[in-house]
Amino acid sequence: MQNSTTIGFIGAGNMAYAIISGLINNGISAEKIKLSDTNESLLSLRKDEFNLEVFTDNIELAAHCDVIVLAVKPQILSIVCHQITESIKPGALIVSIAAGVRVRDINRWLGGNQPIVRTMPNTPALLNQGVTGLFANENVSASQKELAGDILSSVGQSLWVEEEGMLDAVTALSGSGPAYFFLMIESMSNAGVALGLDEKTAQALSIQTALGASMMADASTDSAHELRGKVTSPNGTTQAAIESFQDQDFDLIVAHAMRAAFDRAGELGVELGDSD
Ligand SMILES: NC(=O)c1ccc[n+]([C@@H]2O[C@H](COP(=O)([O-])OP(=O)(O)OC[C@H]3O[C@@H](n4cnc5c(N)ncnc54)[C@H](OP(=O)(O)O)[C@@H]3O)[C@@H](O)[C@H]2O)c1
Structure with a gap:
């Protein structure tokens, strides 16, 4: 992972916590990680633990990052995507960990033509023993694919699927x-x-x-x-x-x-x- 890449997490809950811990344990500098959430007390806890920059405004976070990890509940993903559309850096990689939400919907909510990796992690990721299925759309470059794989590998194994439909099979196997x-x-x-x-x-x-x-x-x-x-x-x-x-x-x-x-x-x- 390039040291100049800035990774932003929207949603500071359990999964974001696990992945951020994994990245920092793997030697990624906290300076390169940003975090936003609507819950100020949770943000403050994360800031104290990791010493990273936090935002209560997703729009501001999106403007700072080369990679944006969408780590909110699936039901509010459309709201978050609509919010950040205008502020995403051109070509920034979007990584969604939200269960079930399809790439074409995320892409539509973000205004189209976005490099998007959709992932399906599982709960043992919280103990660094997860396994994640990943799918990349056609806008994702080889280096962005590698980057997304590296991010999810910080909490376990990562395996790519060629068709998005196979993420439903991953969900049925390792997700559930x-x-x-x-x-x-x-x-x-x-x-x-x-x-x-x-x-x-x-x-x-x-x-x-x-x-x-x-x-x-x-x-x-x-x-x-x-x-x-x-x-x-x-x-x-x-x-x-x-x-x-x-x-x-x-x-x-x-x-x-x-x-x-x-x-x-x-x-x-x-x-x-x-x-x-
Ligand atoms: N946990 C797992 O094992 C697991 C496995 C596979 C996939 N996933 C996926 O990972 C994603 C995150 O799961 P999680 O377990 O980490 O959820 P979580 O602990 O509920 O974390 C989500 C965080 O997002 C915050 N939030 C709510 N609205 C927001 C907004 N508009 N902008 C920014 N932040 C907002 C929530 O705050 P409030 O609590 O105040 O609403 C909460 O702190 C989900 O989409 C889930 O499907 C989780």
Whole structure:
């Protein structure tokens, strides 16, 4: 990332906080980061922690920045875009982290012909363990693409998709995915309690098992399928459990759930882009 690039965040909430922390931990100077929000007490907290320049006026922030990260709730994105249209520097890169809002709507709200990267981060970004899908429109240069990738990589991994529609698939997988694993942890804890464990022990066993299995899958060159094969002895306990999952079509249950999330992401994109 070039040291002369100024990155402005509109919205000083959880996600902006995580990304700014990541950038500063990765050696980006706080002087190069600006922040605006309508909440003055939150801005003051951020200013004290990071020693960066803050604004209560989004228009003023936009005029200072080479990259503008839109980090407000999706429902107010159109208002913010209309606000800053006139003050954006020519050619400035817009990075949206707002879930579901499509590039063509952001572009329309900003007056057209804007370089825009739309991203879909997920909640573990708050612990630097996120994974983000990114899509760039045709106005984004190669160096701006690299820059957007670097910004989101400060809170985890970044992966590009070639078609914007694939961000709905990213939403169905990694965007909503943390909740699927929370559900699995919850179900396994409950089942452990039903088998006689106390709640605290069942929960600790579930969480650590999820963490350990993810770390193994990440560290290993084997696929998840191969790893599963290695821990499933013939006629053993794991085989009994896996067969029970498969008898109830576990793959199909997951596929249906993710299709529902994918379809809903498409609907939300239309709903969120509805305003002028
Ligand atoms: N959190 C996640 O894990 C996650 C994951 C993926 C994507 N996202 C996306 O990231 C975006 C931000 O999420 P978040 O969790 O960081 O939200 P958040 O904590 O609510 O932060 C948004 C901030 O924007 C402020 N704001 C409201 N109106 C504003 C305006 N007109 N101008 C400037 N700032 C304004 C809010 O102030 P008030 O609170 O006073 O309204 C709040 O401080 C959302 O679009 C969300 O879809 C979040």
